[in-house]
Amino acid sequence: MTRPYKTWLVASGLALCLCATPAFAAEYGKWDLDGDGFITSKEYSDRFDEMNVFGGLDTNKDEALEKSEMQSVLGEKADSFGQRHGEDFFERADKNNNNKLTREEFNNAAFMSYDMDKSASLDQAEFGPVGQDAREGGIYDLES
Ligand SMILES: [Ca+2]
Ligand SMILES: [Ca+2]
Ligand SMILES: [Ca+2]
Ligand SMILES: [Ca+2]
DSSP states (O other), X not given: OHHHHHHHHHHHHHHHHHHHSHHHHHHHHHHOTTOSSOEEHHHHHHHHHHTTHHHHHOTTOXXXXXXXXXXXXHGGGHHHHHHHHOTTHHHXXXXXXXXXXXXXXXXXXXXXXXXXXXXXXXXXXXXXXXXXXXXXXXXXXOOO
């Protein structure tokens, strides 16, 4: 009878540890600019732009992302990107179906795939994958 309870304690203890590390808090704070504990799509887009994710993918700098640009810049990261955002990311993101993504279309679609509960904000649990993708060697580490 005591076993499931213990397992639960260990599991929640681990989760708390992960969130409480200074590195995690520092990273989260970089995104959650007003410090309210949630990352809105605006905060997310601002940080994404600061990291120059869209700009890094938009190689001809025309503020429009073509599928071929994404594929050539992502290179071997294309698989990880597809796993994170779905293989049909480009099609879903392209709201007006012109085969190009604006900065807004790109940022919004990326945000939505992290916002698992569709609350229009990212809590700390939802931020976990963002932190992984944004760190050195992650999907968005494009300048290497
Ligand atoms: Ca916030
Ligand atoms: Ca372009
Ligand atoms: Ca479009
Ligand atoms: Ca959410």
